[in-house]
Amino acid sequence: MAKVVVVTSGKGGVGKTTSTAALGAALAQNGANVVVVDFDVGLRNLDLVMGAERRVVFDLINVVQGDARLSQALIRDKRLENLSLLPASQTRDKDALTSEGVQKVINELREKFDWILCDSPAGIEKGAVMAMRHADIAIVVTNPEVSSVRDSDRIIGLLDSKTEKAENGGRIEKHLLLTRFDPIRAARGEMLKTDDVLEILSIPLLGIIPESEEVLRASNLGSPVTLLSPASAPARAYLDAARRLRGEHIEVVVPLERKGFIGRLFGRKVA
Amino acid sequence: MNLITLFRRRTSAPVARERLQVLLAHERSSLGGKSDLLMKLQEEILAVIGKHFTIDRDKVQIKLDRGDSVSTLEIDVEVPSLARVPEAARA
Numbered sequence: 001m002a003k004v005v006v007v008t009s010g011k012g013g014v015g016k017t018t019s020t021a022a023l024g025a026a027l028a029q030n031g032a033n034v035v036v037v038d039f040d041v042g043l044r045n046l047d048l049v050m051g052a053e054r055r056v057v058f059d060l061i062n063v064v065q066g067d068a069r070l071s072q073a074l075i076r077d078k079r080l081e082n083l084s085l086l087p088a089s090q091t092r093d094k095d096a097l098t099s100e101g102v103q104k105v106i107n108e109l110r111e112k113f114d115w116i117l118c119d120s121p122a123g124i125e126k127g128a129v130m131a132m133r134h135a136d137i138a139i140v141v142t143n144p145e146v147s148s149v150r151d152s153d154r155i156i157g158l159l160d161s162k163t164e165k166a167e168n169g170g171r172i173e174k175h176l177l178l179t180r181f182d183p184i185r186a187a188r189g190e191m192l193k194t195d196d197v198l199e200i201l202s203i204p205l206l207g208i209i210p211e212s213e214e215v216l217r218a219s220n221l222g223s224p225v226t227l228l229s230p231a232s233a234p235a236r237a238y239l240d241a242a243r244r245l246r247g248e249h250i251e252v253v254v255p256l257e258r259k260g261f262i263g264r265l266f267g268r269k270v271a
Numbered sequence: 272m273n274l275i276t277l278f279r280r281r282t283s284a285p286v287a288r289e290r291l292q293v294l295l296a297h298e299r300s301s302l303g304g305k306s307d308l309l310m311k312l313q314e315e316i317l318a319v320i321g322k323h324f325t326i327d328r329d330k331v332q333i334k335l336d337r338g339d340s341v342s343t344l345e346i347d348v349e350v351p352s353l354a355r356v357p358e359a360a361r362a
Contacts, residue, residue: 048290053290053294053337054335054336054337054338054342055334055335055336056335057333057334057335069328069329069331071329071332072331072332090298217283220284220286220287221283222286222290
C-alpha cells in the first residue's frame, strides 16, 4: 500500500528539500516507485535540487485545477526511471491549493507509486498545512539548534491537530531527522545533543545526517546526494534513514567522512 | 576522498552558476506575464490537430528542455484514428 510522507520543519533552511530529494532517491534506489512532490508554491526548489529545472512544463497547481493531467506534470528522473517529480508552481500562490484538490491528486498518486514524499514549505501557514494534510507519516527535519527545535515542536503540534488523520481521531506517525549535525562540535558540547533534542521533542529518531560539503556539491550539480556519491557520509546516513522508514531496525550511528591523506591535507580548504 | 574527487569537487560551483543563469533567464522572462504561454501553446496546437483527428487528452505528452540558447518543446500526440486506417487506403 502506498505511503504518503510529509517532510516538514517549520523553520526554513534546515534541509527539507535536500532531505526529500535524498530520501526519495534512496527509496527508489532500493527499487520502490517513488514520487517527490514540491508543495512550496511560488518558491519551488525541489526541481533544482533534483536537476530537473529545465524540464518543468506543468505543475501541481495545474493538476489541482484540472489544466493538466497528472501524467503530463510528472517528470521522470533521468537517472532512475522509478523516481518522479511533481513540481510546484512558480507563478501562483498557496491559495490555489485546496484540501479537496490536493486530496484528489494524492489519491491519484497513491495508485501509481509506493512512496509519495511531500516537500513542505517553511512556516505554519496554509502551504505547510496542505503538504501535511493527507500524510500517513511525517518526517520532522530539525537542526541541533534552539530555534529549529522550537519550530519543530510547533509543527508536531500542527501534525497532531491539522492533519486528516488527527481530525479523524487517529495519530500520524512522526519521525525526527536530525540534519546538519556536526559530531565534533557536539562532542565539544557546543551543539545540542541528540538525546536532548529527542527528549524535548519525544518522537522517534529516523536518522542523523552529518553536516557535509557533499550536500552542497550535490545541489550544485542537481542530484540527490544518495545518487551522486552514495558512499559519502550524508548519503550513507540518508540510505540508512530510508531503510528505517521502510521498517528495518538499524542502529543509528553518525557516519563519518572517510578521508585519505590528500583529503585530510586539503579537506579544510574552501576556495 | 582522493585526488580525483578533490579536483572534481572544484567543478561543482561553476555548474551551479550555469544552471542558475539558464533557469533565472527563463523565469525572469516568463514571470512577466508569459507564464501561461506553454498552456496556451498546448491548447492551440491541440485545437488545430483536433480539427482533423479525435484526440484523447490523456495521450498527449509535452516535454520541455530549457537550454542556454535553444530550448526544445516536444509534443507527443497519439492519434488513434490514423492508426486504424488500413494500409491500402493510406497508400
